[in-house]
Amino acid sequence: MSETHRSNLEKWLPNETDREGQPMFQMLAPDGSLTTAGKSIGVDSDLVRGLYRDMVLARRFDREALSLQRQGELSLWLMSWGQEAAQVGSIRALRDSDMVFPSYREHAAALCRGVRPADLMRQWRGLAHSGWNPADHRFHIYSLVLGTQTLHATGYATGAVLEGSDEVVATYFGDGAASQGDVNEAFNWAAAGRLPVLFFCQNNQWAISTPTSTQMQTPLHVRAAGFGLEPYHVDGNDVLAVHTITGLAASRIRDGGGPAMIEAQTYRFGGHSSSDDPKRYRSEEEFDLWTARDPLARVEVFLRTSVVDDSFFAGLELEADELAVSTREACKQLTGQTLAEIFGNVYAEPHPLIERERTANAAFTALVGGDL
Amino acid sequence: MTTFTLGSAITEGLRKAMEADDRVIVMGEDVGALGGVFRVTDGLQKDFGDSRVVDTPLAESGIIGTAIGLALRGYRPVCEIQFDGFVYPAFDQIVSQLAKIRSRSAGSLSVPLVIRIPVGGGIGAVEHHSESNEAYFAHTAGLRVVSCSNPNDAFHMIQQAVLSDDPVVFYEPKRRYWDRGEVSPVADRQLHQAAILKEGSDCVLVAHGPTVATALAASVAAEEDGYSVGVVDLRSISPLDTETLRAVAARSGRMVVVHEASTFMGIGAEIAAEITESCFFELEAPVLRVGAYNLPYPPASVEDAFLPDVDRVLHAVERSLSFSEER
Numbered sequence: 001m002s003e004t005h006r007s008n009l010e011k012w013l014p015n016e017t018d019r020e021g022q023p024m025f026q027m028l029a030p031d032g033s034l035t036t037a038g039k040s041i042g043v044d045s046d047l048v049r050g051l052y053r054d055m056v057l058a059r060r061f062d063r064e065a066l067s068l069q070r071q072g073e074l075s076l077w078l079m080s081w082g083q084e085a086a087q088v089g090s091i092r093a094l095r096d097s098d099m100v101f102p103s104y105r106e107h108a109a110a111l112c113r114g115v116r117p118a119d120l121m122r123q124w125r126g127l128a129h130s131g132w133n134p135a136d137h138r139f140h141i142y143s144l145v146l147g148t149q150t151l152h153a154t155g156y157a158t159g160a161v162l163e164g165s166d167e168v169v170a171t172y173f174g175d176g177a178a179s180q181g182d183v184n185e186a187f188n189w190a191a192a193g194r195l196p197v198l199f200f201c202q203n204n205q206w207a208i209s210t211p212t213s214t215q216m217q218t219p220l221h222v223r224a225a226g227f228g229l230e231p232y233h234v235d236g237n238d239v240l241a242v243h244t245i246t247g248l249a250a251s252r253i254r255d256g257g258g259p260a261m262i263e264a265q266t267y268r269f270g271g272h273s274s275s276d277d278p279k280r281y282r283s284e285e286e287f288d289l290w291t292a293r294d295p296l297a298r299v300e301v302f303l304r305t306s307v308v309d310d311s312f313f314a315g316l317e318l319e320a321d322e323l324a325v326s327t328r329e330a331c332k333q334l335t336g337q338t339l340a341e342i343f344g345n346v347y348a349e350p351h352p353l354i355e356r357e358r359t360a361n362a363a364f365t366a367l368v369g370g371d372l
Numbered sequence: 373m374t375t376f377t378l379g380s381a382i383t384e385g386l387r388k389a390m391e392a393d394d395r396v397i398v399m400g401e402d403v404g405a406l407g408g409v410f411r412v413t414d415g416l417q418k419d420f421g422d423s424r425v426v427d428t429p430l431a432e433s434g435i436i437g438t439a440i441g442l443a444l445r446g447y448r449p450v451c452e453i454q455f456d457g458f459v460y461p462a463f464d465q466i467v468s469q470l471a472k473i474r475s476r477s478a479g480s481l482s483v484p485l486v487i488r489i490p491v492g493g494g495i496g497a498v499e500h501h502s503e504s505n506e507a508y509f510a511h512t513a514g515l516r517v518v519s520c521s522n523p524n525d526a527f528h529m530i531q532q533a534v535l536s537d538d539p540v541v542f543y544e545p546k547r548r549y550w551d552r553g554e555v556s557p558v559a560d561r562q563l564h565q566a567a568i569l570k571e572g573s574d575c576v577l578v579a580h581g582p583t584v585a586t587a588l589a590a591s592v593a594a595e596e597d598g599y600s601v602g603v604v605d606l607r608s609i610s611p612l613d614t615e616t617l618r619a620v621a622a623r624s625g626r627m628v629v630v631h632e633a634s635t636f637m638g639i640g641a642e643i644a645a646e647i648t649e650s651c652f653f654e655l656e657a658p659v660l661r662v663g664a665y666n667l668p669y670p671p672a673s674v675e676d677a678f679l680p681d682v683d684r685v686l687h688a689v690e691r692s693l694s695f696s697e698e699r
Contacts, residue, residue: 101441101546109608129476141477145468150471151434155441162423181461185434192429209482345479346513348537352564352611354513 021219022233024265027240030293037308040334043240044306049123051092052299053316054302058108058298060320061117065107065124065328066121069274073125073331079270080107082237085295086264087172088112089242094198094250099136101153101171109172111245113137115321116277117345118330121323127336130282147180148292150199154186157195168250170198179215179245184227190259191228199229199261202236210280237295267293282330340365351361373556379549382412382488385530386450388418393448399426400435400488402469409454410490410549429525432458436465436487439472443483448485448534457500457669459489463508465493466574470539471514486533487541491519492582492632493644496672501672503669504633506580507567509541510610510642517610519543525607550667554586566613568620572602575626575689576641578617580606583680584628589632590685592637600690608638614646621647625656626692630680634665655696662688683694688690 027038034043058300062080065270069077079306080087087108091100102109119131124141130141143149153171160167177183178201180364198361201220205212213342221231234245267290271278303312337345343358374382380603390396392600398413398420407414417425425625428435432453439449453459466487473483493502500643510517516538520526526544533540540563561567569584570591579587586602587603604616606612621627629640640661647659670678 049543089416128478129472130478133477133480134444135480141481143469145464146468148437148465151437151445151465154434154443155438155443157441158444161443161446182433182437182465185429185431185437189431189434189438233421252563340476345475347516348474348482348484350616351516354611 003174015233019218019222021222022231024233024235025241025245028238028245028298028302030237030298032298034302037104037202038240041244046181047243048240048299048303049103049241049308049312051088051304052280052296053319054088054092054108054112054318055239055296055299056320056324058084058088058111059329060121060324061111064324065117065121065331066270066274068121068331069124074121074274075126076080076124077274078105078124078272079107079268079274082267082269082290083202083204084108085239086200086236086266089239090200090246090262090264092171093137093243093246094168095237098168098170098250099140099153099156101149101156101169102142103141103146103149103172103174104144104178105174106142106172110137110139113139116330117327118334121327121331122334122336125334125336126329127334140308146177147183149173149176150183150186151189153194154190154197157197159191160196161193167199168196168253168255170200170250171201172200172253173352175201175203175220176206176210177214178220178223185225187224187261194256194258196253196275197259198253199224199259201261201263202346203263204266205290206268206272206278206282208272209275209278219263219328221261221263224263228258230257230260232260234259234260234262234264236266237293238294238299266295374551376523376527376555377414377549378464378523378526378545378551378553379410381527381555382530382544383416384416384555385527385628386413386416386534387419389450389531389534390416390424391532394424394451395446396448397424397426397442398450398452399428399439401428401454402428403427403452405600408452410663412488412544412549413452430463431470432460433465436462436470438483439485440465440470440483443485444473447452448484448486450488450534453487453489454501455497455501456489456491459487459505464695466515466541467512471512474538475514481539484541485539487539487660488530489541489543490546490549491543492545492547493669493675494582496675498672499669502672502675504631504664506541506609506631507633507638508683510639514539515610516540516564516608517543518608519545519581520607521545521548521579521581524555525605527555529563532559532563535550543581547582554604563679564608564611564613564676566603566616568616569603569605570601570626572622573600574624574694575599575628576604576620576624577592577628577630577685577689578604578606579630580609580639584630586680586682586685587630590682590689591685593682594689599689599693601681612643612646614650617647618650619645621651621659622654623653626695627636627655627659628685628688628692629659630662630685632665632679633663635661636666638663651674657692658689660692
């Protein structure tokens, strides 16, 4: 095609679609000062203290769990270090009755929902494939096949609509999972049905060793808008901004505004898992850059310069240390199911093959002395 | 007794299930106003409304994934996959999510969900519309896999599948959708039980879904040649009714498994291994298999030569009967 012909055609087309996306919403800058938005919206100091406490405890728990892995007590650990604000800010802005479908790194969110540290470690000690009953916490078990849980959340939300409930169904996933078909099917499905789903992406910049720039050309919240989801873009290391935006999104969804998607920019300070070595694929400069944006440090500065005295921090440190000790003890006391018990958990109703193999297993165990 | 086609027997079974329990939701592509491409859900949306008979977006993983979410909330979804060859986009949601949620949650979660799949060939369809993929799902613990072969079973088995607290993959033989037959008011056996359709003292044919009719025709033809050939309709592929299979194998000493799927690593291989182990000293010949050739499903112009028919079944019966003489 000649250049003249092409420019003739292009005259008839609209200007380029905006693919840049929204600026990142922020209330508390990395240096601990309130942004213009933060000052204008205002800050509830009790809320900040509560969110800070959640984050400190979550980080301490995460660190202890990683230590336990290093000492051979856990076979694997997936660190939530660095993503505390994204998780705590969002889950605390939901109602406790709102159902949540997490991925597998949502330890901070899980702790906020009352999941016990021991139950969070059960899976990673090789004792079970999950650790808690979702009904007890309105928090589904972890999903390790990426993005699958977004469809479960979408279906669950369909039920909420059928029942006329005003609940919001939230689901967490990451930037890597956003490349999965299931996530995109869920975006489309929820938008087409105007379902009360809150999609929360913790964009932690890395899917194991693959940077977000390899996963996508268009920012995720822009993509979500294309699907018909209400898009939000927030500083995921700013717990106040995350809390405020999640509260706003949830309130709009509850009022029948349809599904929304929050892209929270955050950073995975650790490796993907305890088996990963992030030094192989990312620079120290990048790590330092994000360290300066630490989600806890900025809140500590804010609290110290405003409303809180030293005793709050001292008390919290003590509480975190106690949590670490109890986490360690609980980890070592965890017990798992026997193989014989697992035979009973596969089907809800009797199954001849399962029964036959359970019997064969019991007979064989007895034959070899009951101690395999 | 009322007569129905196999397809309309499923429709009536679904209607009964929906009347009995308002948590039963039918969902899938084009299941509403159209009644599905095979019209199996015909009229259900009119009677139960569009929130219980739901036209979904065109996304199989989405159908199963969202149905799992509904089931976790206490609903009992019945999902239609339009054709056998279209189920693969949902493979992960079926084998890694649906099948495993109960065991992953140490028994605290149940996912009562039915996946209806029109299965098999013989209707002159284009590619991906004629496959027999039961073995993929039967290989996965946590799923139940069943297949109806006649209107009476279709009517009762779909209701039993909906009532099951376990996920059930429900295969419907698409070339038998228009077969007509009587439907009794009460189910005569449980979902996982096989049916001995005909006793035979010389050999027994084991079939399911679309090949049951083939096996029955072969049995009649063998009878004309003076042989007594029985027929068992498996009905359930997972679990297998091994008790019934063992009993008939022991009685006749010869067994031929007939299915539309390729034989390699298939259901026939499992049955052959099972029967060889449990009936070794009662067998007069090894268990033989008749299935499709181990090829991708071919163009419709050659499917008659590809699928097991009466002649190929009879050929296998002859091989079985002459086996001891050959030695």
